[in-house]
Amino acid sequence: MKKIFITWLFVLLPVAAFAAGGGGYPLDHVETDVSDKASLQRGAKFYMNYCAGCHATQFQRYERVADxxxxxxxxxxxxxxxxxxxxxxxxxxxxxxxxxxxxxxAAPPDLTMVARVRGTDWLYTYLRTFYLDPKRPWGVNNKVFPDVGMPHVLLELQGGLIDTCAGDAEGQVDTLTGEKLCGLVSDPEYKGSMSPEEYDQAMYDLVNFLDYSGEPMQLERQKIGIYVLLFLAFFFVVAYLLKREYWKDVH
Incomplete structure (x- = not known):
């Protein structure tokens, strides 16, 4: 009994530590839908135009994506x-x-499995939280991935954001407490070609495509799972009737 308790203790402690120490920038939740082909097509367009120059998805083929x-x-x-x-x-x-x-x-990583490794919430928040930072080599930083080495390749779409939490950046003040309210706000001198709503939708489409890339068989797997469950349910009835037939004389 003592050995079992110690075993479970070692299993659960890392989980508890992870849950307690998650910390970091709060992630925005996103519900992807890999059955939405229009969204996936738009996401593929954004990926090939803005990401594929540096990042590969070398574990999938153009033909499979097209089909x-x-x-x-x-x-x-x-x-x-x-x-x-x-x-x-x-x-x-x-x-x-x-x-x-x-x-x-650092060499840009392959993005085939990035949605499965990082999670779609992480990706969606990361792509929307770049902000201007003249101290960084590429002039930008990121709230989710501080001191990131990646330039903001989508800057022309989103426009520049200012982190009002940093240094002497101007921000709003709480009228009741007088405390500084900080966050990411648009730089009026560095506007993007998209509105915030349009950019959020574009990043949803891009994350949706990367989610598909991580497991192109998602939809087929779900369909096969339904057939397997139906087969098991049917087989359970057959097995039960067979068992009752075999054991009727025993009782």
Missing amino acids: DLGIPHDLMLDNLVFTDAKIGDLMKNGMIEGEAKQWFG
Whole structure:
């Protein structure tokens, strides 16, 4: 009994520590829907135009993405593939790892599984919390990933944000307590091409696409799961009737 108690103690302690020490910037929740092909198509567009130059998704192929998202192969090659890759090739890029490490401090990671590793809430919040920081090499920082080495490649869409919590940045003041209210606010001198609502929707589409990339079989897996449960339910009835037939003479 004592050994069992000690075993459970070692199992539960890390979980409790993780729950108690989660900390960090609060994440915004997002409900992705990989059955929404229109959203996935928009997400693929944002990914290929703004992310694929540095990040690969080398564990999936252009052909699979085109087929799953309902994009004709010729349109995929003409509008979303900017290299000489063929439709059946893996989604790699031409960035050399050594040079990337020199430019950014670390080679940009592959994003095929990023939604499963980081979580969709983390990604959605991360992509929306870049802010201007002249002290950083690329002129930006991030609330979710402080001192991030990645430039804000979506700056032209979102525009510049100011962190009113930092230093002498101007922010609103609570009229009751007089305390400074801090957060991320738009820089009126650095406007983006999208409104905040449009940018949030664009980041939802991008995260939705990355969620799909992490497990393209999600929808098929769910359908197969339903069939498996129906089969088990049917087999349970057959097994019960068979058991009753075998044991009727015993009783």
